[in-house]
Amino acid sequence: MTKPTVLVVGPLPQNIMDALSEAYELVRYWTLQDREKELASVADRVRGIATTGHYGASRALMDLLPNLEIVASFGVGYDAVDVVAAREKGVRVTNTPDVLTDEVGNLAVLLVLAVSREMLAADRYVRSGDWKAKGDMALTRSIRGKKAGVIGLGRIGKDIADKLAVFGMELQWHGPRDKPGADYPYRADLTAMAADVDYLIVACPGGAATRHIVNDAVLNALGPDGTLINISRGSCVDEAALVEALQAGRIGWAGLDVFEDEPAVPQPLIESSRTVLLPHVGSATVETRTAMGNLVVENLALHFAGEPLATPVV
Numbered sequence: 001m002t003k004p005t006v007l008v009v010g011p012l013p014q015n016i017m018d019a020l021s022e023a024y025e026l027v028r029y030w031t032l033q034d035r036e037k038e039l040a041s042v043a044d045r046v047r048g049i050a051t052t053g054h055y056g057a058s059r060a061l062m063d064l065l066p067n068l069e070i071v072a073s074f075g076v077g078y079d080a081v082d083v084v085a086a087r088e089k090g091v092r093v094t095n096t097p098d099v100l101t102d103e104v105g106n107l108a109v110l111l112v113l114a115v116s117r118e119m120l121a122a123d124r125y126v127r128s129g130d131w132k133a134k135g136d137m138a139l140t141r142s143i144r145g146k147k148a149g150v151i152g153l154g155r156i157g158k159d160i161a162d163k164l165a166v167f168g169m170e171l172q173w174h175g176p177r178d179k180p181g182a183d184y185p186y187r188a189d190l191t192a193m194a195a196d197v198d199y200l201i202v203a204c205p206g207g208a209a210t211r212h213i214v215n216d217a218v219l220n221a222l223g224p225d226g227t228l229i230n231i232s233r234g235s236c237v238d239e240a241a242l243v244e245a246l247q248a249g250r251i252g253w254a255g256l257d258v259f260e261d262e263p264a265v266p267q268p269l270i271e272s273s274r275t276v277l278l279p280h281v282g283s284a285t286v287e288t289r290t291a292m293g294n295l296v297v298e299n300l301a302l303h304f305a306g307e308p309l310a311t312p313v314v
């Protein structure tokens with residue numbers, strides 16, 4: 001039996017590439033020299049796309065693949081997949097929820113603690129010899145008893161809230177609608193929540209609906225003693241406004257795993273002593289990336305076997 005052809009948009013972990021190449025004829029899109037020409041020669045055969053939250057799948061790409069049936073995305077956020085185009089074309093879309101929740105939640109907690117305890121500055125204090133030369137480092141800030149506001153109390157947002165509650169933080173959250181039975185108070189007004197909290201933590205999806213949801217007004221409300229943590233998408237924060245707010249001392253600190261134009265990071269964020277910056281590694285452990293990849297493989301296998309999908313979006 002001929003293997004179905006699957007277009008892989010960008011590289012996936014090697015063990016996942018191996019599993020995919022056992023089951024499918026793979027077109028490694030990122031390796032094509034002349035993409036348009038080389039894709040045209042196989043386009044009719046492509047029945048599936050394997051992609052990532054970063055590479056996504058545009059309408060333009062789907063337009064080139066007349067027999068496309070499914071887009072299986074590696075990652076929970078699918079804002080880079082054109083789901084409207086997929087729906088119109090009857091193309092199924094899957095993502096990888098749940099298997100990464102705990103890992104991303106841990107990273108958010110790590111950022112909160114790294115910022116509040118100035119962990120990277122403390123590390124530099126030892127390495128630079130300052131400890132010996134200057135004596136004890138200045139005191140840092142406790143999170144116990146402080147207030148945190150989570151934007152988006154979904155799988156990851158709830159995980160972050162539950163974990164920070166264990167550290168003695170007082171939680172509240174904002175989202176498009178209240179959730180009956182939520183464990184923490186709901187704030188319909190994001191700016192009002194920002195004004196009330198010490199830590200504002202972004203955990204909602206990216207995309208048009210949340211673009212720059214953290215804007216100048218929200219940052220001003222968070223204030224000079226406030227900390228912004230973003231583990232969701234760079235697009236959720238007005239990065240230019242964040243840079244200005246940090247430079248002017250209108251907000252205190254920022255811990256960021258995601259940026260508007262990755263991997264480009266604005267120089268003032270790099271130079272600031274009040275930021276902790278990570279290269280979009282929320283889910284980036286061997287264990288979690290393997291579980292995510294296995295879910296991509298499983299969704300494709302279920303689809304081509306005519307079975308219900310494990311984690312459908314469309």
Ligand code: NAP
Pocket residue numbers: 076077078097098100101104151152153154155156157174175176177203204205206209210213231232233257258280281282283284
């Ligand atoms: P989820 O379970 O779908 O949760 C998203 C939450 O955001 C939902 O509670 C949703 O509210 C809320 N929301 C939707 N629109 C909103 C808006 N306009 N304002 C405020 N809240 C809004 O998704 P998840 O699994 O927690 O993942 C969340 C996001 O984290 C992903 O979409 C992805 O972008 C990001 N992520 C980042 C990394 C990383 O490496 N840094 C890794 C994984 C995921 P309703 O429930 O009311 O719809």
